[in-house]
Amino acid sequence: MDADTYLLFEDYLDGRLSDEEKRMFEARLTSDAEFQNSFTTYKKLNAFGKHTIGKAKEREAFRQNLAKVANDYARNKPTTISKIRQLRPWQYAAAATVLVLIAISYFQFFAIPTYDDYREFSPISISVRGTESTSELLQQAQSAYNNENFEAAAVAFTRLRNAGEGSPEILLYNAIALTESDEEETAAELYEELMNGDSVYAEEAIWYAALNRLKQEKHSLAKELFKKVPSTSPHYRKAQKLQKKL
Amino acid sequence: MQNKNVHSDQRYVDGLAQNDTAIINAIYKNFVPKVIGYIRKNSGSEAQAQDLIQEVLMVIYDQAHQQDLKLTCPFDAYFFLLCKRKWFNQLKKKRLQKVTINEEIVSEHKEADQFAFETAIFEEKQSLFNDMFKKLGKACQDLLKVVFELDDMKKTAEKLDISYAYARKKKSLCIGQLTELIQASPKYEQLK
Structure with a gap:
């Protein structure tokens, strides 16, 4: 036509x-x-x-609601007991032991994982060939980050990026600092930028982006990201386990 | 099918379209156990069943919004059939040919068959539309995103700083291009 x-x-x-x-x-x-x-x-x-496109937000809200109902359903599914019979004392003891073991494994294997279970923290050391003022900002960002003062770190990293020091490494630590200071949506944008790029931090960003969603309890988004962690990543096994649990 | 009497179970479709939690809960309580049982009996796990069910409900939601989906059969038969078909296709894709599904993928409800078939075609088309949208040039993709996000051509023209007439023309050209990409794809012929 x-x-x-x-x-x-x-x-x-x-x-x-x-x-x-x-x-x-x-x-x-x-x-x-x-x-x-x-x-x-x-x-x-x-x-x-x-x-x-026009109703993407509503569609996402529906997806989340669906995941929540499915989750509640899976957790509270009714179980059926077919027969009741009298147990001997040793059977009670055995049953109690089994129950304790089941309970332990339930919490280990089936409990919904949380961000805090998986957050890992290690100090960073970044070097840039910047001007004096950016080096100073980097020092500030780094020491705030290493002291786990993430809000200050996020501010300093953002200023650093605004000053033109937008290396993928800085972008990643800025995003992590944002996740830690409850700015998950802004963090998600930075992870997205990294994931779409071709730097060595692109793979790492998938893992942290997934943890970011886990922190928000956006389980289906987290699950999708965990699935994307490639088998070459050091986080692959954890990611596989997590996506199954979600 | 639109002329027949709408079934009272239409409330499930409407409830999904409105993201009504009570209706979604009712679907899980009334219809989901049967699907999970079926998938588990046919080489699947509960987790696979759960994922598949969510995908199916998502498709019904999309179809209810984009087309005038009016059920004239029970929701149970329609939903169960959709899940069965999807599971069967997944098994086929994985080439688990040793696995046989014990029964025919048809329902006692002829109308449910027809509805499930239409929904399956709808889903295939959505995936084709998505794939082809990504093949559009960046300029068209960007323009259409603004057009659909704002859903108002005057505002679109203002935002893009172009005239209203030109915005409408560009929109029609971009959807036209997309139409042609879709018509040229081999999958289109099968879905017609």
Whole structure:
């Protein structure tokens, strides 16, 4: 179809055609199969865009709600007991031991993991060939980070990046500092930037981006990210375990 | 199918479309155990069943928003059939050919068959639309994102600093390009 025809589709969908034009349009729909096929696809694409792009937030809210209900369901599923019979004392003792073991393994294996279970912290040391003022900022950022004063570290790292020191390494530690200071959404944007890049920190960013979502208890987003941690990453096994638990 | 009487179970479709937690809970309570039981009996785990169920409910949500989905059959039959089909396809993809599904993938409800079929086609088309959207040029992708996010051509024109007429023309050209990409894909013929 040519450009004028696509604009005609748009006019028809917007209700901009006169009665006569509309009648002609509809007559062509019944007589011209190619015209009809193209219009049907065009119309569906319009609905697709309005929903998946235009209502992306609502769609994500639904996905989250679904995951929450599914989670609650999996945890509270009713169990059925078929028979009741009298137990001997030693059987009670054995049953109690088994129950304790089951409870321990339940908490080890099935309890929903939290960010705090997996957060790891190690001091950093970054070097840049910057100006005097950026070196000073880097010192501030680094020492705040190493003292686990993450809010101050996040501020200093952000200033550093604004001053043009936007290396992937700085971006990663800025994001981690943001996660730690409860600025998860801003952190998510930085992880995204790293993941889309081709630096050596791109893989590392997936793991931390997943932990960031775990901290927010956005379990399905976290799960998807954990799944993306490649087998070459040192976090691969933990990521696999976590995504199964979620 | 639109002319027939809408089934009272339409409330489940409407509830999903409105993200109504009580309805989602009711679906989990009433219909999900049967699906999990079925998948576990057919080489699947509970976790696989849970993921599949969420995907199926997501598709129903999308379809309810984009098309006028009006059920004339019980939700149970429709939902169960959709899950069965999807599970069967997943097994096929994994080439677990030794695994046989004990029964035919059809329901006693002919209408449920038809609805499940339409939803399956809808899902395939959504995935085709998504794939082709990524193949569009960046300029078109960016323009369409603004168009759909704002859902208002006047605001779109203002934001992009172009005239209203030009914004509409560009939108129609970009969706036109997407239409052609889709029509040229081999998958399109199968889904028509």
